[in-house]
Amino acid sequence: MTRLLQIHAQMITTGLAHNTFCASNLISFCALSDSGDINYAHFLFHQTPQPNLFIYNTMIRSSARSPSPKDSIFLYTQMRTRGISPDHYTYPFLLKACGRIEALELGKTIHGVLLKAALDSDSFVRSSLINMYTNCGSVESARRLFDKMSDFNVVSCNAMIGGYVKVGDLGSAKWLFDKMPERDLVSWSTVIAGCVQIGDSKKAMELFGEAQTLGIRVDEITLASLLSASAHLGALYQGKWFHAYIYRSCVKLDAVLGTSLIDMYSKCGGIETALTVFRLMPKKDTLAWNAIITGLAVNGYGERALQIFLEMQREGEMPDDVTFIGVLCACSHAGLLDEGLRYYESMIRFYRIKPRVEHYGCMVDLYGRAGLLVDALDFIRKLPVQPNAAIWGALLGGCFIHGNIELGEHVGRILIELEPQHSGRYVLLSNLYANANRWDDVRNIREMMKERGINKIPGRSKIEAKGMVHEFVMGDKSHPQTKEIYHKLDEMMKHLTLAGYTPDTSTVLFNLDEEEKENALGYHSEKLAIAFGLINLGPNMPIRIVKNLRVCVDCHSATKLISKIYDRRIIVRDRSRFHHFEQGYCSCKDYW
């Protein structure tokens, strides 16, 4: 831009500023280039006495992708009043703006206008129309238009696939993807992103495999989705492979891809690498800061997360609502009550961010973990919104940690009423009763679950070894290495007993006799996965496990001891956070 300002100055002195061709190019650079400046483009535009069609198109195009797409509409009205007729270049930009502000009625009107002007046969205009309709939530209109088209071009197909993906109809998206005559990288990216969005990360990986077989080289956009899939799966080695791919293929590492990498490493327990990636990023936006703050928080490094937050403020990056979710989460997990309260206040008063239900959840968690259950309840009562299940869940968590049976029972009942189909709610209440040795109540809950036909979700643990993901359920005997695994498990148990471990059977759901309970615990999926890891991973490799549920008290204390006995780092990602076990300690400081 500095260079451009010099050129502009020169143009003024030489009189070239009045030359339409030169003025157009100047505006075009400011409005469209990555190193341009949209505000300066507006400034130049206002100084132009008679902007021509090209200038209008450029300004409409630039505004359509700017943070205020409404400007495009304004510019369009202005050009019409000034008697300039829009052409087939104008409409795609204008329709993009309509889509972004979800102005369906306006979009329809423009559709009518361009029908009259007979511009609807232009393939760019058609694809833009399809995209406008899907962005405005009207997939049916998009489909009607799409069906009427005789020339099947790849862009309109992609726009249509994107429309299906937006409404979560991956079946139709995949159907069209398979049916279209030719697919380009955008087609692949769209379906891959679609899989990730509906939570089918495995399918996303499979599609990438197919693309690989066909020799398609993916770019930074596809990779961002694929890294997000790795993050969800907790597949560190898969994610690392993509990281290497980025370097190998000289893919542009922009802020979005950097954020995906940070998130992938954090969600796979590789928080040190996440930090390195973050430090090496030349341009960090709010999302990148948010990703590292949240990553540190769920990995149990609350203080580090807060340091980075302070750094963010020093560097003048504006925190948003998501930043504060990370900050509050960091405070509650690290037991920093006063800081949490202070940040919450500053979010509202200083940053003028209106708290959302997620922030309330963090606050209840903050009070609850600190043992201030009365304050937590008081906070919930004063909320301007109906508390949701997550808020009660946070309070129940606090009751559990601090052994408050009365309040816990009350909250547990509310939760079951609120989400009668959610098995975890019953399990939690039942565990609370079991902790208090109230076996009759435990049995009642079991009965209730049976009557309502609700099944407990079985615990599953995944572990990666030699490029393969292995999954275990409780008492699993399906793995080819079953014999060795159980042998190792016996050895582990012997070592544990020698180290003074006694099984904590308090949270076993069934009212079994003590010996049965111990057996049930001994074969919990994470213990099987640890045994598998000890057998198959080299002595210096940390054991990384991803669990679908929260880790139980018994497995937690057993894992701490195992990390010491076998001198092995064990990293467990459970449903809500990370546990880094090392030399008998866990990063969660036994609060989770």
Next chain:
DNA sequence: GTAGGGTTAG
């Protein structure tokens, strides 16, 4: 010129 990407409480 049109179509595809990242962070979010328990």
